[in-house]
Amino acid sequence: MKKEKRIKKDEKILKKFIEVYCKENHIKKGTKVYRDGYCKECYELLQYSLERLYNCPLDPKPQCKHCKIHCYKPQMRQKIKEVMKFSGMYFLKRGRLDWIFHYFF
Ligand SMILES: [Zn+2]
Known part of the structure; x- marks a missing residue:
């Protein structure tokens, strides 16, 4: 897959995963929407993750758990892990296996 296309796909999945996580864990529980839902x-976690994605020097980008660089700050890494776990299960239950196996942590 071409790099640009791959990044677009990763970007889409990243947005979806964080969106679901935020909706279920924050917005539904009364946290105020800041931007784009x-x-x-x-939102800050998303911006941070997108930045890492765009700047990933490895091509093809490996799954992050197999990566030797670990470019996330520990705190952000912890957060995105939680998001992946939560939304991974969410999409798993809805049959989006293609998204799960592709992704990250
Ligand atoms: Zn949130």
């Missing part, structure tokens, strides 16, 4: 914390 995300709360402030999740």
Whole structure:
């Protein structure tokens, strides 16, 4: 897959995963929407993750758990892990296996 196309796909999945996580864990529980349907914390996490994605020097980008660089700050890494776990299960239950196996942590 071409790099640009792959990044577009990863970007789409990243957005979906954080969106679902935020909706279920924050917005539904009363956290205020900050931008594009995300709360402030999740919006910042998304921006941070997208930045890492665009700047990933490895091509093809490996799954992050198999990566030797670990470019996420520990705190952000912890957050995105939680998002992946939660939304991974969410999409798994809805049959989006193609998204799960492709992704990340
Ligand atoms: Zn949130």
